[in-house]
Amino acid sequence: MTTSASPTNPAAFRGIWPALLTPLNADLSIDHAKLAAHCKSLIARGCPGVTPFGTTGEGPSFSLAERKEAIEQLIKNGIPASQIMVSTSCAALPETLELTRHAVNAGAHGCLMLPPFFLKGVSDQGIIDCYRYVIDGLADDRLKLYLYHIPQVTGVGLSHHVIATLRDLYPQTIVGIKDSSCELQHSLGLADAFMQQLTVYVGNEPDLPALGRRGSTGAISGLANFLPQLVHRLVTQPDEPGTVQDLARVKELLAILGGYALIPALKGVMALLSGDAAWLRVRPPLVAMSDSAYDALSEQIRTFGIDAKTD
Known part of the structure; x- marks a missing residue:
């Protein structure tokens, strides 16, 4: 190393x-x-x-x-x-x-x-x-x-x-x-x-x-x-025992987000976690997530799971 x-x-x-x-x-x-x-x-x-x-x-x-x-x-x-x-x-x-x-x-x-x-x-x-x-x-x-x-x-x-x-x-x-x-x-x-x-x-x-x-x-x-x-x-x-799991979680989340335009998707996660759909708004030239894309992302994030106490 x-x-x-x-x-x-x-x-x-x-x-x-x-x-x-x-x-x-x-x-x-x-x-x-x-x-x-x-x-x-x-x-x-x-x-x-x-x-x-x-x-x-x-x-x-x-x-x-x-x-x-x-x-x-x-x-x-x-x-x-x-x-x-x-x-x-x-x-x-x-x-x-x-x-x-x-x-x-x-x-x-x-x-x-x-x-x-x-x-x-x-x-x-x-x-x-x-x-x-x-x-x-x-x-x-x-x-x-x-x-x-x-x-x-x-x-x-x-x-x-x-x-x-x-x-x-x-x-x-x-x-x-x-x-x-x-x-x-x-x-x-x-x-x-x-x-x-x-x-x-x-x-x-x-x-x-x-x-x-x-x-x-x-x-x-x-x-x-x-x-x-x-x-x-x-x-x-970087070398603690839990880092391998943390790194795997980050890579999994990035793979999920990679299926969408990144900044609108990040705002989609915020909207889901906060319960506030206003977070979905972006300023042009970006385009906000469609309802169907947001629903799909929401399901993926719920399965992934984000814990405010440890994440």
Whole structure:
């Protein structure tokens, strides 16, 4: 078994910070009260913090004003700013900078930022320049930035050269990497190259034990919207006897969800567990589950079984 020493950057987050689903009202505006209640429930179940407006949260589908208001409402409704990590990625760099400044000024733990995701075929230098535009434009020592690699969504990846350059330029600002490529060997390569300076986290839950053995201390996880304790065990207790069973359950659940569009299906699970069909709403271009699909998913999830006390 290959292991590495614990990461040396103490500023990086620990534990499971769920990649929040975003509940919507009938007019497809954000349901702030329900979002805050969801956050409180997750924190009560042991999550140190939450991550709104990432891929799972449909982040790019919301305007700057909506996203800023949502963070303000979370804080107003009792979620400590220090327990919020804000995904601030936008297609336009000035908007990413504006959201990042807003998050830092609100006192958020940190920010999660994608590489440029509209234009394709951009060079490493172009990606570095995008991050520099935001970091230099903000020029605030309070910023803690997590680099977000999810090339199957963005069409743009983060090379080792990009990561090393940004780490060397901004050693106090760049504190972690979220790798959602769903390629274990890529994640292990990042851990071997950077874990001494940066914490590497994976978004693909079956890969959590392998990264836990390399020193990863947590995750930003979509499944943690309803399985936060199980996900936590996978990364922090990778070699405990129960991990084999936990891993099998995660793989079984992902196989179920794989039969549907992922984000609508995740919201379908939330609707079933909460008894609140409003959770089914998504913002275009996503399409909510049909009645027949939701009925089928509900039957599968009931058979699978989710226990709020242990999962």
